[in-house]
Amino acid sequence: MQQSKEARVHHVFEKISNNYDTMNSIISFQRHKAWRKDVMNQMEVNRGAHALDVCCGTGDWSISLAKKVGQEGSVIGLDFSENMLTVAREKQKHTFPMKQLSFVHGNAMDLPFEDNSFDYVTIGFGLRNVPDYMTVLKEMYRVVKPHGKVVCLETSQPTMFGFRQAYYFYFRFIMPFFGRLFARSYKEYAWLHESAKGFPGKKQLKQMFEHAGFSHVQVKSYTGGVAAMHMGYKQATKQ
Numbered sequence: 001m002q003q004s005k006e007a008r009v010h011h012v013f014e015k016i017s018n019n020y021d022t023m024n025s026i027i028s029f030q031r032h033k034a035w036r037k038d039v040m041n042q043m044e045v046n047r048g049a050h051a052l053d054v055c056c057g058t059g060d061w062s063i064s065l066a067k068k069v070g071q072e073g074s075v076i077g078l079d080f081s082e083n084m085l086t087v088a089r090e091k092q093k094h095t096f097p098m099k100q101l102s103f104v105h106g107n108a109m110d111l112p113f114e115d116n117s118f119d120y121v122t123i124g125f126g127l128r129n130v131p132d133y134m135t136v137l138k139e140m141y142r143v144v145k146p147h148g149k150v151v152c153l154e155t156s157q158p159t160m161f162g163f164r165q166a167y168y169f170y171f172r173f174i175m176p177f178f179g180r181l182f183a184r185s186y187k188e189y190a191w192l193h194e195s196a197k198g199f200p201g202k203k204q205l206k207q208m209f210e211h212a213g214f215s216h217v218q219v220k221s222y223t224g225g226v227a228a229m230h231m232g233y234k235q236a237t238k239q
């Protein structure tokens, strides 16, 4: 019997949790750090704000958000992989024991929060892993406050001829090889290729944001379109 996408993704992240951070740097040639830093600058996070980091994984984005909101604010990192959350909690304990940050187990498809709860809702390299992109975008729209921002950083589809072909070759053949070499997880890293290949390009994802209800959707590409940021706002409803 074929495994559901959700079960397969869950298995992948339970298995690779201990190598995830190192592998991220290897397979993206460290570029992901610069992308994450730039996205944080674009977000202009306010002190005292409340943020939710969906599919938080090992918690790097949650920790950056927690530093910005300070002790007057709060950040929740949510993920469905207990092993990824264990790494996140260890990291928090050893490097940033911040009271304003907590990690919770939950599913992005059905967020366990009231409507209009957060000033910022983020999802980093998580959207392409969920069973239904629109359901998750609508869930993020539901829980963000009016005037709040939802931000997605995700792999994208490079368009420049030559670069696009080289990128797909790398993702299909070299990256799983790195996965086997450094993390003994060929199959799990092959999943990254499959999920990235089928993920919408930046124009299509922008339309999906708009369809979920967001306005003023901003898009920014990184490293020739290998990754992209989408940032959408929830307008205040008219009385």
Ligand SMILES: C[S@@+](CC[C@H](N)C(=O)[O-])C[C@H]1O[C@@H](n2cnc3c(N)ncnc32)[C@H](O)[C@@H]1O
Pocket (backbone or CB within 6 Å): 009, 010, 013, 054, 055, 056, 057, 058, 059, 060, 061, 078, 079, 080, 081, 084, 106, 107, 108, 109, 123, 124, 125, 126, 129, 130, 131
């Ligand atoms: C590629 S990792 C990204 C982790 C982190 N956000 C980052 O930027 O490095 C994807 C994460 O999404 C989580 N995930 C995938 N599907 C999920 C779902 N339906 N609900 C909650 N978490 C999910 C996985 O467990 C994994 O930790």
